[in-house]
Amino acid sequence: MDHSAPPQHDRTGLFSALGAYLIWGLLPLYLILVASVPPFEFVGWRIIWTLPICLAIALARKQWPDLKKAVGSPRTIAWLSLSAGLIAVNWVVYIWAIQNGQVYAASLGYYINPLINVLLGTMLLGEKLSRSQWVAVGVAALGVALLAGGALTTLWISLTLALSFGTYGLIRKRLDVGSVPGLTIESALLLVPSAGVAWYYAQTQGSSFAISPLLSLLIIAGGALTAFPLLLFAIAARKLPYSTLGFIQFLAPSIVFILGLTVFGEELKPAQAACFACIWTAAAIFVWDLVKRSRKPAAS
Template identity: 65%
Template sequence: MASTPTALSPADSTQPSGLPAALGAYIIWGFLPLYLLLVTEVPPFEFVGWRIIWTLPFCLLIVALRKQYPALRQAIFNPRTMLALLASSVLIAINWFVYIWAIMEGEVYAASLGYYLNPLLNVLLGTLLLGERLSKWQWLAVAVAASGVALLAAGALTTLWISLTLAFSFGLYGVVRKQVPVGSLPGLTIESAILLLPACGIAWWYAQSPAGPSFGTDLGLSAAIAFSGVVTAVPLLLFAIAAKRMDYSTLGFIQYLAPTIVFILGLTVFQQELKPVKLGSFLLIWIAVAIFVGDLWSKRRRARVAA
């Protein structure tokens, strides 16, 4: 497969921009902890099961509205595509469970750190696996961001496994989805269908427990659980669209928006203590973002002038 073109090449200027989709996805993910406050009484593992169950019908509804059943059938009857989507479905399921568990257990900063690590991993994956290249200014941004992450990690060794699991699971998920020849919506629909059987098994297991099922006993809680299908499908669809249209390294740096929102929520809504080391890492990461975005802006201006 040919290497991915750089995000700022003149040829890309004729393609639809993935920036609005990327911003939409990361803003939704950033505020996701507020939604999880509505379902804190649901065990994390059970909630992941219900999240998968309610994502599938929402995806099928959009497939019907957009008349994408031919694309769905084409992907289903392609063994290579199905194998890749099996891998991506496992990766995203792991990511969902660890993230939900971390937020519900009050490890908001650990979750935030995971998605601060992820853009650095995206840069590594983009350069090693996708043939992408970074300028010297972009590598400087990577180095500064890595310093900020290292500083934050030094004060969170006991929860670093949460951050690493989130970073690697979502980073590899994005790489797999970028290489799969299937649209964002059919791909997510198939991923949800692959996970449906184990999700139903999880829901059934909790229904047989002494505490009983979380869904169906309270109208408000049941509605909040059902809404997880929308909360899950919409940002993943936006992310898949952005991953197809943008350089993966650039997409990774835009992702700093989501953990920053989570970080601020941890400080304000969840009222977690902000130690000096965490504040220092926060500032270093945003200096890195400023360097990276400044370099992108400069290159984009030069590309437009040349075009």
């Protein structure tokens, strides 16, 4: 049996993906509570508190041998260094966007991400798309083109989020390391620069961690809200076709979009509205195709 390609429908992968994207979709509500913390400092604290959580999970799951094996591989460390840098960039840009009232731009970044996933999956992983799925890709691409023509000032946010997370997911999918050991090593690799950032803010502006016990607890909670969805995503990335995973991702930015309209009260520009309409149409086509194919009997 060929184990190089994941099954089209894996329940563990599916539920892991849904869990990850649900948490990420609701994350702006949490970011409201820590809005007083500068983005760079907050990402530093996220990483600092993610590491002990990952170490505890690795201990509970008896994954120390896997962790030791990964640490002993220079190739694995090199790739995890790259993925760690990508996810750090993703976090900083996302938090900055939310804190600066660019909720739709952040949402659109994760709408564009499935296009990146599809392109990476077909070009680098040899995954095949049906005709309907290619139609969905085309409609989504049209939406991105409309956005590029009418919202250039915030397009950099969307593209940075899409490219950084799309490439991160591809690396984690191809790398032979488990989700917990991988995230543990990524957090460890980022620990020193994160501690440096936290120290810098403590010396220049005063540490946000020392303002109040409640804010400190909320910052610590950021470690759990970082670790658990990324672990779920890493599981899903290894068990689902990358193109399929990308379109499930529409759940998170849809939630963020609704929050932008209701909670954050951000104005929706015409170019953004047109882009959302195209991408929602693309998502509907893709999901319809998946459902249709899932009902066909498997070939013997």
